[in-house]
Amino acid sequence: MKNITVLGAGLVGSLLAVMLGRRGHTVQLIEKRPDLRKVKWEDGRTINLALSERGWRALERVGLVEEVKQLAIPMYGRMMHNEKGDLTFQPYGKEGQSIYSVSRSQLNEKLMNLAEEEGKVQLFFEQKCTQVDLEKPAVHLTHVVSGEESILQPDILIGADGAFSAVRSAMQRTNLFNYQQYFIEHGYKELTIPPKRDGSWAIDKHALHIWPRGNFMLIALPNPDGSFTCTLFFPFKGEVSFDKIRTQADVIHYFETYFPDILPLMPNVAEEYLQNPTSSLVTIRCYPWTYKNKAAIIGDAAHAIVPFYGQGMNAGFEDCIILDQLMEKYSQNWEQIFEEYQGQRVDNAEAIADLALQNFVEMRDYVADPKFLLRKKIEAHIHQLYPDLWTPLYTMIAFSHIPYAEALRLGKKQDAIMQQIMATPSIEEKWPQLDYKTILQEHQQ
Amino acid sequence: MKNITVLGAGLVGSLLAVMLGRRGHTVQLIEKRPDLRKVKWEDGRTINLALSERGWRALERVGLVEEVKQLAIPMYGRMMHNEKGDLTFQPYGKEGQSIYSVSRSQLNEKLMNLAEEEGKVQLFFEQKCTQVDLEKPAVHLTHVVSGEESILQPDILIGADGAFSAVRSAMQRTNLFNYQQYFIEHGYKELTIPPKRDGSWAIDKHALHIWPRGNFMLIALPNPDGSFTCTLFFPFKGEVSFDKIRTQADVIHYFETYFPDILPLMPNVAEEYLQNPTSSLVTIRCYPWTYKNKAAIIGDAAHAIVPFYGQGMNAGFEDCIILDQLMEKYSQNWEQIFEEYQGQRVDNAEAIADLALQNFVEMRDYVADPKFLLRKKIEAHIHQLYPDLWTPLYTMIAFSHIPYAEALRLGKKQDAIMQQIMATPSIEEKWPQLDYKTILQEHQQ
Numbered sequence: 056m057k058n059i060t061v062l063g064a065g066l067v068g069s070l071l072a073v074m075l076g077r078r079g080h081t082v083q084l085i086e087k088r089p090d091l092r093k094v095k096w097e098d099g100r101t102i103n104l105a106l107s108e109r110g111w112r113a114l115e116r117v118g119l120v121e122e123v124k125q126l127a128i129p130m131y132g133r134m135m136h137n138e139k140g141d142l143t144f145q146p147y148g149k150e151g152q153s154i155y156s157v158s159r160s161q162l163n164e165k166l167m168n169l170a171e172e173e174g175k176v177q178l179f180f181e182q183k184c185t186q187v188d189l190e191k192p193a194v195h196l197t198h199v200v201s202g203e204e205s206i207l208q209p210d211i212l213i214g215a216d217g218a219f220s221a222v223r224s225a226m227q228r229t230n231l232f233n234y235q236q237y238f239i240e241h242g243y244k245e246l247t248i249p250p251k252r253d254g255s256w257a258i259d260k261h262a263l264h265i266w267p268r269g270n271f272m273l274i275a276l277p278n279p280d281g282s283f284t285c286t287l288f289f290p291f292k293g294e295v296s297f298d299k300i301r302t303q304a305d306v307i308h309y310f311e312t313y314f315p316d317i318l319p320l321m322p323n324v325a326e327e328y329l330q331n332p333t334s335s336l337v338t339i340r341c342y343p344w345t346y347k348n349k350a351a352i353i354g355d356a357a358h359a360i361v362p363f364y365g366q367g368m369n370a371g372f373e374d375c376i377i378l379d380q381l382m383e384k385y386s387q388n389w390e391q392i393f394e395e396y397q398g399q400r401v402d403n404a405e406a407i408a409d410l411a412l413q414n415f416v417e418m419r420d421y422v423a424d425p426k427f428l429l430r431k432k433i434e435a436h437i438h439q440l441y442p443d444l445w446t447p448l449y450t451m452i453a454f455s456h457i458p459y460a461e462a463l464r465l466g467k468k469q470d471a472i473m474q475q476i477m478a479t480p481s482i483e484e485k486w487p488q489l490d491y492k493t494i495l496q497e498h499q500q
Numbered sequence: 501m502k503n504i505t506v507l508g509a510g511l512v513g514s515l516l517a518v519m520l521g522r523r524g525h526t527v528q529l530i531e532k533r534p535d536l537r538k539v540k541w542e543d544g545r546t547i548n549l550a551l552s553e554r555g556w557r558a559l560e561r562v563g564l565v566e567e568v569k570q571l572a573i574p575m576y577g578r579m580m581h582n583e584k585g586d587l588t589f590q591p592y593g594k595e596g597q598s599i600y601s602v603s604r605s606q607l608n609e610k611l612m613n614l615a616e617e618e619g620k621v622q623l624f625f626e627q628k629c630t631q632v633d634l635e636k637p638a639v640h641l642t643h644v645v646s647g648e649e650s651i652l653q654p655d656i657l658i659g660a661d662g663a664f665s666a667v668r669s670a671m672q673r674t675n676l677f678n679y680q681q682y683f684i685e686h687g688y689k690e691l692t693i694p695p696k697r698d699g700s701w702a703i704d705k706h707a708l709h710i711w712p713r714g715n716f717m718l719i720a721l722p723n724p725d726g727s728f729t730c731t732l733f734f735p736f737k738g739e740v741s742f743d744k745i746r747t748q749a750d751v752i753h754y755f756e757t758y759f760p761d762i763l764p765l766m767p768n769v770a771e772e773y774l775q776n777p778t779s780s781l782v783t784i785r786c787y788p789w790t791y792k793n794k795a796a797i798i799g800d801a802a803h804a805i806v807p808f809y810g811q812g813m814n815a816g817f818e819d820c821i822i823l824d825q826l827m828e829k830y831s832q833n834w835e836q837i838f839e840e841y842q843g844q845r846v847d848n849a850e851a852i853a854d855l856a857l858q859n860f861v862e863m864r865d866y867v868a869d870p871k872f873l874l875r876k877k878i879e880a881h882i883h884q885l886y887p888d889l890w891t892p893l894y895t896m897i898a899f900s901h902i903p904y905a906e907a908l909r910l911g912k913k914q915d916a917i918m919q920q921i922m923a924t925p926s927i928e929e930k931w932p933q934l935d936y937k938t939i940l941q942e943h944q945q
Contacts, residue, residue, distance in 0.1 A: 227681075231736070231780055235680035236672075291676070335676055 056080050057387075060194060060209040062184055062222055064091075066159070067354030067371035068215030069166035073117050074379045076175035083207060084176055087183045087199065092164050103276035103284045104162065105130070105263070105365030106155040107453040113372035116379065119165060126161050128277045129153035134262035135422050140316035144262065145422070145431055148450050149439075154263070154365060156276040184216070187225035189346045194221075211389065212350040215371075218339055220356035226346055234341045239361060239415070241271070241288050242297055242333045248320050250281025257320045258283065265418055266314050271295070272419035273314055285321075286362075288336075288419065297333050336361045338408050342401055345393035353378070358404035363414040364452060366407050370459070374400055406459040410452065410466075429483065430473055437491050444495050445469070472498050501525050502832075505639060505654040507629055507667055509536075511604070512799030512816035513660030514611035518562050519824045521620035528652060529621055532628045532644065537609050548721035548729045549607065550575070550708070550810030551600040552898040558817035561824065564610060571606050573722045574598035579707035580867050585761035589707065590867070590876055593895050594884075599708070599810060601721040629661070632670035634791045639666075656834065657795045660816075663784055665801035671791055680785045684806060684860070686716070686733050687742055687778045693765045695726025702765045703728065710863055711759050716740070717864035718759055730766075731807075733781075733864065742778050781806045783853050787846055790838035798823070803849035808859040809897060811852050815904070819845055851904040855897065855911075874928065875918055882936050889940050890914070917943050 056079045061068045064086035072084040088096055106127060114120050131153045132146035147154060170176040179196075182205075186195035192212040196205050214222025226232050251257050256277055258264060264275040264283070270290060275283040290296040300309055303325035310318045318324065339359040345351040354371030377399055381392045421427040437445045448466035451457045457465075476494065479485060501524045506513045509531035517529040533541055551572060559565050576598045577591035592599060615621040624641075627650075631640035637657040641650050659667025671677050696702050701722055703709060709720040709728070715735060720728040735741040745754055748770035755763045763769065784804040790796040799816030822844055826837045866872040882890045893911035896902045902910075917939065924930060 231683045233682050235682075237678050237680075238676045 057210040057389075059083075059211045059213065060085060060192075060207050061213045061215055062194065062220075063214065063216035063354075063356070064163075064167060064178060064180075065215065065217060065354075066163055066166060066368050067375060068213075069163060069170050070113060070117065070372060071213065071215055071353060071375045071378070072170040072176045073166065073173060074375055074382075076170065076173035077117075078379075078382050080175065082170075082176040083209065084170060084178045085182050085184070085194070085196065085207075086178070086180050088180065090167075090178070090180045091160055092167065096160060103278075103286075104157045104159050104368055105276070106157045106162075107365065107369050108455060109366075109369040109373045109376075112456065113376050116376060117169060119169065122165055123157065123162060126279060127155035127157045128279065129155055129261060130263045130276070131261050132263070133418075133422060134259055134264045136264060136266045136314075136316055137423060138268075138313065138315070143428065145428060146435070148447075148454050149435075152450075152454055153261070154453055156263075156278070158278065184221045187212070187214075187221050189222075189225050189229070189350050192346075192349045211348070214350070214352040214356045215354050217355045218337055218359035220352055222350060223339075223341060223352050223356050226341075226343070226350070226352070229346065232341065232343070235339070237338045237340075239336050239338075239412070240290050240292070241415075242291050242335050244287045244289070244297075244328065244333050245331050246273075246285040246287060246321065246324060246327050248275060248283040248285060248317070249322070254281045256281050256283070265422060266317065267419050267421075267423040268313050269420055269423075271313075273317070274418075275317075285317075288415070291333075291335075300328070303329065338412065340405060340408060342397070344397040344401065348389035348393060351378075351393055351396065357400075358408060360404075360408045360411040361415060362411070363418055364407065364411040366411060366452060366459075370404065370407050373403075373456075403459040406463040407452075410448075410459065410463060426477065429486070430477055433476060433486050434469070434473065436486070437495075440491060441495065468498070502655040502834075504528075504656045504658060505530060505637075505652050506658045506660055507639065507665075508659065508661035508799075508801070509608075509612060509615075509623060509625075510660065510662060510799070511608055511611060511813050512820060513658075514608060514615050515558060515562065515817060516658065516660055516798060516820050516823070517615040517621045518611065518618060519820055519827075521615065521618035522562075523824075523827050525620065527615075527621040528654065529615060529623045530627050530629070530639070530641065530652075531623065531625050533625065535612075535623070535625045536605055537612065541605060548723075548731075549602045549604050549813055550721070551602045551607075552810065552814050553900060554811075554814040554818045554821075557901065558821050561821060562614060564614065567610060568602065568607060571724060572600035572602045573724065574600055574706060575708045575721070576706050577708070578863075578867060579704055579709045581709060581711045581759075581761055582868060583713075583758065583760070588873065590873060591880070593899050594880075597895075597899055598706070599898055601708075601723070603723060629666045632657070632659075632666050634667075634670050634674070634795050637791075637794045656793070659795070659797040659801045660799050662800045663782055663804035665797055667795060668784075668786060668797050668801050671786075671788070671795070671797070674791065678785075678787045680783075682783045682785075684781050684783075684857070685735050685737070686860075687736050687780050689732045689734070689742075689773065689778050690776050691718075691730040691732060691766065691769060691772050693720060693728040693730060693762070694767070699726045701726050701728070710867060711762065712864050712866075712868045713758050714865055714868075718762070719863075720762075730762075733860070736778075736780075745773070748774065783857065785850060785853060787842070789842040789846065793834035793838060796823075796838055796841065802845075803853060805849075805853045805856040806860060807856070808863055809852065809856040811856060811897065811904075815849065815852050818848075818901075848904040851908040852897075855893075855904070855908060871922065874931070875922055878921060878931050879914070879918065881931070882940075885936060886940065913943070 059075055059080045060083045061072050062085050064084045068084060072082045075082045114123055132144050135143040171178060181199045182196040183199050184194050185197050191208055193206055193208045214220045216222060227234055248257050260277040266273040271288060273285055273287050275285040277283055292298045300306055306325040306328045310324060337359055338361055344357045353374045360367055378396050381395050385391045434447045438447055451462035503526045504520055505528045506517050507530050509529045513529060517527045520527045559568055577589050580588040616623060626644045627641040628644050629639050630642050636653055638651055638653045659665045661667060672679055693702050705722040711718040716733055718730055718732050720730040722728055737743045745751055751770040751773045755769060782804055783806055789802045798819045805812055823841050826840050830836045879892045883892055896907035
């Protein structure tokens, strides 16, 4: 059994610590922020979680499904709000299928508690990592309040320390490390729709709400307390952008122009807008993810993605599942475990990174397009007729365990077929009568 | 007039210093290595320079053409060596067109001398940059011998400090900095073909020699002293790779197997192979290249590329031309100068980075393919018939000033046309009779 240090007690780090502890390893779980269970981490820059099938399977593995279900609000589809306030609903999957809005902090607390209950996992808070030595491996820590310095020298070091990972930075200084960080031109800002007077939700709580506006969009996810956490995705610069909105009057004017139906439900929008930070959105791709049998990175540290497919946490949890399966298979052969871990995951991480970037365009622009909605309807129809021959891309990502890269590949094939179908004259009327079986068979040859 | 610090006295930094000095600025040119004119930098990892049209134009701008011509050896085409020792010559351009083999150190010396003669440029050697502050801007320096520390606070800081640039590292820590480093799976090793007994060249001095072997290759460029500098591009890992060749006997066996014609000309190949380092090859892409009106990066610091198109220095020199033109146009408006500089250059840098990666496959693999050589012959033929309608991609890159991005775009169009032409039955016999004008006109519609 090994002595393992996990850097970062966020969702992925905490889940991994549970799994490592259960396999008999001694784990130090290190976090630079204070204990979330005593001091909230909320800093006005949380994007709500959308927990879907891959995430649930990971929670199942550690026995947390029932507890988390209590906290989760099912969202059965997208509710689009146009400029006039008209609503269009588009289901995510088949009847009854949903993704779940979950509070990041509540889920994190549950995972920390579980890690601590394990007995093999020790949590350390307010410990900032100042240096990483991959070769030993070792991490230098400084307590953020007392300034006290310490050095940990585990057998294995795992970086679950997010998009700006210190473990990955150390890897980046080794030779032949491929690395990319890519910021999109949009930032985001958190806003809130408070509960109604009676404590209930101001808009439908069982949907993910989207106000698609071409080059920008607002979304809202329900919270258990009756509020919604909204996120505005908006260009940093340009004609209509963060850059141009500087006063309370600007904020009100902007919302009146683009989001008139939501403005009455957000009494504090101007203050919140000016007070909350504007954050950036980065995609990180890198390789390798491991260093000898000594260190590895996981979750956002290895593959930070933009939030538009709701898969960031789900992908990180899937990393944990794979690593746990490999520990089961190879026991103490860490070189083998690490080699297969990165071998299995890197292409899938690339695929979900691409899909997440693509989905931003879909969400902010296409979802307002009747042709797009018709296409989604037809795809659902084909899926219902021939579930073995056709699974829509969103369903593969959110409601299955098909590897992301495989889903992306199948999605591209479907794209070609749907383009052909959508080119049918008068498709708006004819779609229920088309001979989909023949079309699918033609494409399979 | 400004006080400007240029970090890095390599080819691009030295050239830029000349240009800045001539525009009246006071320049500190800082280099971490010793003065090249007293102590050679040679470290067994030089890839020879192939100076082409873009590079010449930059030298013309500072009046160095005649002097450098004296040092340069024209190479009129590629000389391919197959496993049997048979030779095939493929011209680079029209008759008389050539690229030039130039000694990196000799060219660098010339540029340093010119910078010093300017009077406005001061050179400092053995000064290692330990810290960069973009906001001030400031650079912290430590003398590598005495250990003495100093701080420079110029008005403007320019990083011409290569693929592992300290200025770029500082930029990378600012928000919204997009960055990618990508290592190919091949490394390289420098080797030598010494002059013959009588001091002359052992193989044709007016060609760039290539031994294409599929997944690896050896190249050789002539030096004025009768020797050739050879570079072996070879995978780090795999069946036939750096990893597998560890003893003198391994080296000899490898050369006997793959490069039998050259082995007798390299009496010290085994010693050299084991003694010289194995270096890696990286492509760097990033954006932005400037920080306010305070700092900028140039050359490899902004866009390190693999050497397979022979454009690394030429691209860096073209950066200098553009910057010099913008200084002329906008005088002291540095925000404007920097904005247009990066605006004009970044897409071109991306394009030459892509082309250089593609050309590796062409050089190590396709050049041995009769179909490929036929295609090149046909392209040259079309170019001769219709010089206004068709310029081969290599010619656009090496013998013109067409922006790289434009050349890449045109090259893709040509690719489609050539694929069609090459699909003509019995193209081997029929090519001189085809109606190229009609084919080109069809594609222009």
